Amino acid sequence: MSTVTLISKSxxxxxxxxxxxxxxxGALIITAFVISMNTGFIKLTPLxxxxxxxxxxxxxxxxxxxxxxxxxxxxxxxxGAGFAVSGCVMQGLFRNPLADPGLLGINAGAxxxxxxxxxxFRDNQMASPFFMPMLAFGGAALTALLxxxxxxxxxxxxxxxxxxxxxxxxxxxxxxxxxVLSLALDPNDFQFVQIWLAGNIWGTNxxxxxxxxxxxxxxxxxxxxxxxxxxxxxxxxQMATGLGSPVEKDRMKLLAAAVGLAATCVAVGGGISxxxxxxxxxxxxxxxPTHQILVPASALAGALLVIVSDTLARWxxxxxxxxxxxxxxxxxAPYFLYLLSRSK
Amino acid sequence: xxxxxxQKQELKQMRQRSxxxxxxxxxxxxxxxxxxxxALSISVGAAKISLSTVWTAVFYFNPDIxxxxxxxxxxxxxxxxAALIGAAFAVSGSVMQGMTRNPLADPSLLGLNAGAxxxxxxxxxxxxxxxxxxxxxxxxxxAALAAGIVYGIGSLAKGGLTPVRLxxxxxxxxxxxxxxxxxxxxxxxxGQDIAFWYxxxxxxxxWSQIGIVAPWIIGGILAAIAISRSISLLSLGDDVAVSxxxxxxxxxxxxxxxxxxxAGASVSVVGxxxxxxxxxxxxxRYLVGVDYRWIIPCSAVLGALLLIVADIVAxxxxxxxxxxxxxxxxxxxxxxxxxxxxxxxxxx
Numbered sequence: 187m188s189t190v191t192l193i194s195k196s197x198x199x200x201x202x203x204x205x206x207x208x209x210x211x212g213a214l215i216i217t218a219f220v221i222s223m224n225t226g227f228i229k230l231t232p233l234x235x236x237x238x239x240x241x242x243x244x245x246x247x248x249x250x251x252x253x254x255x256x257x258x259x260x261x262x263x264x265x266g267a268g269f270a271v272s273g274c275v276m277q278g279l280f281r282n283p284l285a286d287p288g289l290l291g292i293n294a295g296a297x298x299x300x301x302x303x304x305x306x307f308r309d310n311q312m313a314s315p316f317f318m319p320m321l322a323f324g325g326a327a328l329t330a331l332l333x334x335x336x337x338x339x340x341x342x343x344x345x346x347x348x349x350x351x352x353x354x355x356x357x358x359x360x361x362x363x364x365x366v367l368s369l370a371l372d373p374n375d376f377q378f379v380q381i382w383l384a385g386n387i388w389g390t391n392x393x394x395x396x397x398x399x400x401x402x403x404x405x406x407x408x409x410x411x412x413x414x415x416x417x418x419x420x421x422x423x424q425m426a427t428g429l430g431s432p433v434e435k436d437r438m439k440l441l442a443a444a445v446g447l448a449a450t451c452v453a454v455g456g457g458i459s460x461x462x463x464x465x466x467x468x469x470x471x472x473x474x475p476t477h478q479i480l481v482p483a484s485a486l487a488g489a490l491l492v493i494v495s496d497t498l499a500r501w502x503x504x505x506x507x508x509x510x511x512x513x514x515x516x517x518x519a520p521y522f523l524y525l526l527s528r529s530k
Numbered sequence: 531x532x533x534x535x536x537q538k539q540e541l542k543q544m545r546q547r548s549x550x551x552x553x554x555x556x557x558x559x560x561x562x563x564x565x566x567x568x569a570l571s572i573s574v575g576a577a578k579i580s581l582s583t584v585w586t587a588v589f590y591f592n593p594d595i596x597x598x599x600x601x602x603x604x605x606x607x608x609x610x611x612a613a614l615i616g617a618a619f620a621v622s623g624s625v626m627q628g629m630t631r632n633p634l635a636d637p638s639l640l641g642l643n644a645g646a647x648x649x650x651x652x653x654x655x656x657x658x659x660x661x662x663x664x665x666x667x668x669x670x671x672x673a674a675l676a677a678g679i680v681y682g683i684g685s686l687a688k689g690g691l692t693p694v695r696l697x698x699x700x701x702x703x704x705x706x707x708x709x710x711x712x713x714x715x716x717x718x719x720x721g722q723d724i725a726f727w728y729x730x731x732x733x734x735x736x737w738s739q740i741g742i743v744a745p746w747i748i749g750g751i752l753a754a755i756a757i758s759r760s761i762s763l764l765s766l767g768d769d770v771a772v773s774x775x776x777x778x779x780x781x782x783x784x785x786x787x788x789x790x791x792x793a794g795a796s797v798s799v800v801g802x803x804x805x806x807x808x809x810x811x812x813x814x815r816y817l818v819g820v821d822y823r824w825i826i827p828c829s830a831v832l833g834a835l836l837l838i839v840a841d842i843v844a845x846x847x848x849x850x851x852x853x854x855x856x857x858x859x860x861x862x863x864x865x866x867x868x869x870x871x872x873x874x875x876x877x878x
């Protein structure tokens with residue numbers, strides 16, 4: 187009796203803490219959102235921003251805000267959340283704190299498809315905002331399937347360490363192909379591809395928001411709905427089977443959701459890595475390992491990370507912009523190495 | 531006492547499992563094959579030149595004949611560079627694998643390419659008009675910096691430089707340096723220049739470059755052969771090596787410096803060529819057994835042969851265009867790496 191109350195009490199405390207943490211992160215995101223709207227090549231003061239938002243701005247201010255900055259900011263929030271939730275699922279599924287959609291070669295697969303598309307069908311007038319995400323998704327899914335098959339061993343299930351090594355090797359192969367293809371491109375296309383691969387949030391266009399939004403709105407709630415079975419999977423395969431959980435089925439579904447999220451984000455945001463690694467880590471530090479809380483907290487942390495990096499990317503090297511992915515890699519790689527040097 | 535005996539037993543076994551006869555045959559036949567490959571590499575190309583002309587051009591050079599000039603100025607440095615660099619990558623790979631007891635160790639996993647790429651981007655962006663040699667030297671330092679960080683982080687952690695840790699640290703450092711150089715490239719719009727410089731690889735090698743790199747590479751290979759006995763002992767495990775009177779720290783330090791020099795010098799000439807250092811030592815070990823006194827020289831010969839052949843193929847499969855030789859080797863290397871990764875069992 188007493189232990190039950192104790193557990194529920196600590197549970198309550200943790201829930202309360204989580205709510206506070208998430209509220210603070212939400213507030214930070216909104217702050218960053220406002221600052222990000224002010225930042226850019228043409229300065230807009232906060233007052234201008236509010237005026238424009240409520241319909242009292244000049245036509246030029248409206249153009250800048252509604253057609254250039256707002257979609258970009260919305261997209262950075264979406265892909266931050268998407269990448270982080272995808273990474274959170276992968277870390278949970280493989281019980282490996284270093285798993286990340288970028289390091290597992292999913293970005294590379296999506297990138298290869300985009301390069302193939304640009305090298306062979308650039309003149310084609312296909313509606314690329316809708317078509318490119320589909321292609322990237324296909325590439326990411328194929329790569330994930332390949333890596334999954336190669337790191338699967340009968341009677342042993344999925345071998346996480348093998349998965350990392352296989353992921354790195356597949357990535358090396360894909361990047362060799364990318365080099366061959368990109369040398370054949372003309373200089374304009376090359377610049378476009380390079381910026382895309384470096385992870386520029388180049389979708390300064392509401393069409394991209396529309397292309398990404400349904401997937402993200404569908405898959406993040408699905409993962410949250412499944413978070414209970416992720417807790418069980420986290421206990422280990424045998425334990426989960428013992429508790430009556432259909433391990434292999436759940437794992438396939440969740441992995442598919444994670445790949446879908448990562449692929450969508452790569453499609454609209456380019457090859458941004460490390461968000462899927464850092465987001466869930468920060469969240470786990472702050473709210474603990476229960477997935478019901480961890481998944482939304484990761485989404486918030488990822489969104490915050492990307493929106494801050496994107497603002498920095500626009501602000502630090504004015505007047506030219508550097509791709510957001512670069513800023514994130516500069517923050518993310520040292521953090522990853524720190525985690526690695528502490529791991530056993 | 532019994533422990534010592536056990537170790538002696540192990541040493542004895544190692545001797546039994548090495549095959550000096552096979553190794554000598556490989557060294558002799560391999561060297562002959564390398565020489566033949568060099569001649570073939572000089573004769574094959576956009577303008578086909580007969581082997582007899584190659585012979586006369588090398589030994590009775592006549593500056594008035596165009597073919598002789600092509601051979602002297604373009605083809606010979608290229609062929610020699612392929613041989614030197616193939617040998618350098620292979621030897622640095624076998625030293626790494628023996629020292630860390632890590633079958634997946636390969637200089638390209640150390641982030642060398644990304645480090646050199648970063649240095650290259652810096653050169654192109656800020657010091658335009660640097661000579662080829664200066665760029666090369668700066669690339670070498672970039673590569674050494676990246677590799678030093680990866681080695682350092684891998685070895686700092688508890689449990690040492692395991693395959694997974696090496697791979698991950700290398701991947702992260704590569705991503706970091708790649709992002710930095712991409713940022714510079716995009717800012718200054720020099721992306722494709724760099725890509726060409728890099729993928730061109732062996733094609734544009736000049737005598738002056740070989741003159742600088744060759745002494746370092748040859749010295750590195752000789753140093754590797756000199757410490758090969760200690761590496762054999764290290765490959766049995768640190769404990770065994772220590773109890774047999776080895777100064778493991780000293781050997782490891784020399785080994786690391788040797789790998790850095792060999793791989794850094796190679797990367798600064800040819801750019802992104804991976805996987806030679808992974809494949810060749812495995813093949814050598816399969817052929818000649820576990821003794822590094824044989825593995826290292828055989829790796830040098832086989833590595834030189836591999837890169838010469840790959841370079842010839844890269845020139846001919848899509849002629850008159852050149853296929854990047856790094857991409858070509860990756861086509862063999864990636865499946866090989868996958869096979870090794872899947873074969874790994876308990877040690878992970």
